[in-house]
Amino acid sequence: MDFEKEYQLLIEHHLDARTGERRGRLVRGHQYAEKLLLQNVWWPLFGNLDHLHPEYEVYDWNRKSQFLDFAFLPPYGRFGLECDGFQSHIKDMDRERFSYSLNRETFLAGMGWRIIHFSFEDVQKRPEICRMLLQMVIGPSQIRNIAASPVSPMERELVRLAWNLGKPLRPRDIMNLYQVNFRTARKWLQEMVVKGMLRPLIKNKYTCYYEPVEGLSERLF
Template structure:
């Protein structure tokens, strides 16, 4: 299933499950910018829209209803994801709205949410920056997820190497590991090759030389 098919099914599912103002909010709120965030940032990292909820209703400390652009609600955490356009979120914001926006994020953080904000300009023109930051923010939670997957049985050292690969955008080099772990190049390469043997990394060659190691689809599925 490609992105457009997945997105259509995603919207049909959530529209069918809503009525009244919550349905109207989804129809009005999920537009070009929100779809572009999914297409340019989320889909290339996860390849699925599972656990994503568009225009998700939350409440502030006064029980005032608010809507997040997206809530990502996997078994291991709660993430609020916002697509912020300069015109609507900065230029037209007065002091009261600015104060409320900061207080809302702090309140949600206190209630266990992890809030992620991406600018529309970056989503449209620099999505690779957004993907890197998304990996950095969500990757450690995936690696700590005790879901019973094979990655859950990894040793602390192996989990740290997988976490490093997430932080570096999905791939890691032996010299990255050597620097991060303060070990020799040979030891770093041996540790990476053990992860290859377990199916969590795959070597990427330049000619006859392995230059880096990428997270495999099997590892990504196991982490999720």
């Protein structure tokens, strides 16, 4: 499935599941910049939108409601993603709002969140920098998740297959070897991406290939 279809399913799912202000915030607050963050930064790195929650509500120490552009809530951590425009987040911010913003970040860090900020200009013009930084923040948690989670014999075999082929792995390679359909092959690969074992490669806006992350052999074998 391509990005546009996955994106529409994500938004529709959360609209259907929400009511009141949480739904209204998603309708009003999720705009071009937030979509571009997923399209230019997230999708090329992960190839799916699993565990993402747009316009996710969090609370400060006074139980004041705030919304993150996205929350990424995999089994191995809590991450907040923000796409910040200069005009709204810096230029128009007074001293009180600036102070509150810093205190909120510290409070969320104390509650176990890792908040990741990108500027809209970088998301739009330099997304490769954003992808590098995002991988640096999330990657160590994915590695710890591999160590903590059992790796199935099938997953080990798929990693070996990728190495033996000497080139990125395709769903078709799995279909031919294990006689499974495309949906099953793609599901296996995406589960390994979520675990941090494989990295998706994008070609012509589609996820076509997957390769083992650097250093995976030392952790598995």
